[in-house]
Amino acid sequence: IEGYLKRKQEAGCGGKRATVRSWRTYYAVLCGQLLCFFRDQQDFGSSKAAAPPVAILNARCTVADDYTKRAHVFRLACGDGAEFLFACGSARLLHDWVAKLAFH
Ligand code: I3P
Numbered sequence: 001i002e003g004y005l006k007r008k009q010e011a012g013c014g015g016k017r018a019t020v021r022s023w024r025t026y027y028a029v030l031c032g033q034l035l036c037f038f039r040d041q042q043d044f045g046s047s048k049a050a051a052p053p054v055a056i057l058n059a060r061c062t063v064a065d066d067y068t069k070r071a072h073v074f075r076l077a078c079g080d081g082a083e084f085l086f087a088c089g090s091a092r093l094l095h096d097w098v099a100k101l102a103f104h
Pocket residue numbers: 008020021022023069
């Protein structure tokens with residue numbers, strides 16, 4: 001699965017509150033057990049990452065019902081304590097991403 005997602009980092013490794021907390025748009029691509037981030041589809045084509053990849057092995061992915069500032073948001077809680085919110089463009093995309101990330 002791949003596509004544009006807005007991402008906000010809530011916590012870093014060890015659950016430490018993230019210092020950079022703004023929403024950023026990435027072209028996200030699930031490559032095996034890694035969620036990879038590119039500026040756009042063209043950068044994905046030339047393997048030019050825009051942010052470090054996130055390991056989804058041992059991660060928990062759930063719909064973020066508690067986050068009400070944006071629609072269609074899911075949460076990814078990683079094995080190392082890092083946590084991200086991702087906003088999708090539609091309910092259908094939210095469902096697709098959560099299905100892929102939760103049951104990889
Ligand atoms: C952050 C930005 C985020 C906001 C976050 C701010 O500021 O406004 O959108 O999260 O709030 O810290 P900046 O762009 O200056 O980094 P929300 O959209 O979820 O409110 P937070 O620190 O309460 O998470």
